[in-house]
Amino acid sequence: xxxxxxxxxxxxxxxxxxxxxxxxxxxxxxxxxxxxxxxxxxxxxxxxxxxxxxxxxxxxxxxxxxxxxxxxxxxxxxxxxxxxxxxxxxxxxxxxxxxxxxxxxxxxxxxxxxxxxxxxxxxxxxxxxxxxxxxxxxxxxxxxxxxxxxxxxxxxxxxxxxxxxxxxxxxxxxxxxxxxxxxxxxxxxxxxxxxxxxxxxxxxxxxxxxxxxxxxxxxxxxxxxxxxxxxxxxxxxxxxxxxxxxxxxxxxxxxxxxxxxxxxxxxxxxxxxxxxxxxxxxxxxxxxxxxxxxxxxxxxxxxxxxxxxxxxxxxxxxxxxxxxxxxxxxx
Numbered sequence: 452x453x454x455x456x457x458x459x460x461x462x463x464x465x466x467x468x469x470x471x472x473x474x475x476x477x478x479x480x481x482x483x484x485x486x487x488x489x490x491x492x493x494x495x496x497x498x499x500x501x502x503x504x505x506x507x508x509x510x511x512x513x514x515x516x517x518x519x520x521x522x523x524x525x526x527x528x529x530x531x532x533x534x535x536x537x538x539x540x541x542x543x544x545x546x547x548x549x550x551x552x553x554x555x556x557x558x559x560x561x562x563x564x565x566x567x568x569x570x571x572x573x574x575x576x577x578x579x580x581x582x583x584x585x586x587x588x589x590x591x592x593x594x595x596x597x598x599x600x601x602x603x604x605x606x607x608x609x610x611x612x613x614x615x616x617x618x619x620x621x622x623x624x625x626x627x628x629x630x631x632x633x634x635x636x637x638x639x640x641x642x643x644x645x646x647x648x649x650x651x652x653x654x655x656x657x658x659x660x661x662x663x664x665x666x667x668x669x670x671x672x673x674x675x676x677x678x679x680x681x682x683x684x685x686x687x688x689x690x691x692x693x694x695x696x697x698x699x700x701x702x703x704x705x706x707x708x709x710x711x712x713x714x715x716x717x718x719x720x721x722x723x724x725x726x727x728x729x730x731x732x733x734x735x736x737x738x739x740x741x742x743x744x745x746x747x748x749x750x751x752x753x754x755x756x757x758x759x760x761x762x763x764x765x766x767x768x769x770x771x772x773x774x775x776x777x778x779x780x781x782x
Contacts, residue, residue: 455666455693458581462573463560470558473549481547484540491536498529575662591652593624600773601766612766616646619762623650627657632698632730638755639735641764644771647735651701654733663698670718671708677717695724698731705736706746719751726758734759 485492505522508515537543551557553569560570598613598620605611626634639647655665673694694700700721708714725732734755736743744752 455664455697457693458574458577458664462570462577465573465577466558466560466570469552470549473551473558477547477549484537484542484547488536488540491533494529494533494536498526498533501526501529571662574664575659578659578664591649592656593620593627593650593653596620596646596649596653600769615763615765619764620650622762623654627654630654630658630661630663630699630731632663634699634731636726636731636759637733637762638759639733639762639764640739641737641766642768643737644768645764645766646769647764648703651703651733651735655699655701658699665699665701666693666697667701667703668694669703669707670705673702674708674714674717678713694721695728695730699733700725700730701733701735703735705734706738706742710746715747715751719747719754722751723754726754732759 485495501522505519508518508522534544537546549557553567556562556567556569558569560567598616601611601613601616603611603613605614626637639651641647652667655667658665702718702721705718708718722732722734738746740752740756743755
């Protein structure tokens, strides 16, 4: 999955913390047992010495089969003694061993060189957490999307905004349900406050739940970060690699960023780079096709028109409608 190095490091840090805590707790339990039963600590030391003596015997290069057999029998006898002492104190060896959160990988993140399911889950949850820290992701689900804000009246026999948005909603829900690395690119177009961000984040929610690596960013914030990296040599990870390698990239509010040759070039580079790698991208914008040509270039607009499926949003600004509903009524 296409998770950034930053997310991977964060997940591994959590695993290391879990493993360290499990081992420290085990050490405390063992210390408490030894304090109550000094004989067990002495036996444990004798057990460790048999392992050292066995290693020295093997390294000597002599025929040590008889000596190793004696050490094996001594080792077994000591283990039986420790088990007896544990039983006398109402314990088992398991009570002294580290209690790892994941028993399969013992909180290392890998089993036989393959990524453990616990690390995969951590990567998903960390991706979700970071995305949610920047956006109202937990509120932006398909279940929380309401069609009541879209007018149900139409003119000249044309579909009403609600009918159009119902189709848009169904398409986005289906896109999320069937999302894969081969899913098409989408460009969500329409005025401000019509639900573009909500439905793009609802898609992100579903994709993350399926285990895909999703990166959401407001284009304005992204350009600022890229400018800091490019012009000021800021001390943070260059996000370009993440943007080009994640499973799904969502670029929100295209066209609201400060316009410059750098911003236009940066956006084109990201969009074109993902097209060349055939990785799905969702763009939301208030710009029309003509405005996109003027704001960026005909080359950029041509790439979008030829490679993205257009998803139309219509109606009246929902944010304004909600604000009006919250205003106290006078009189």
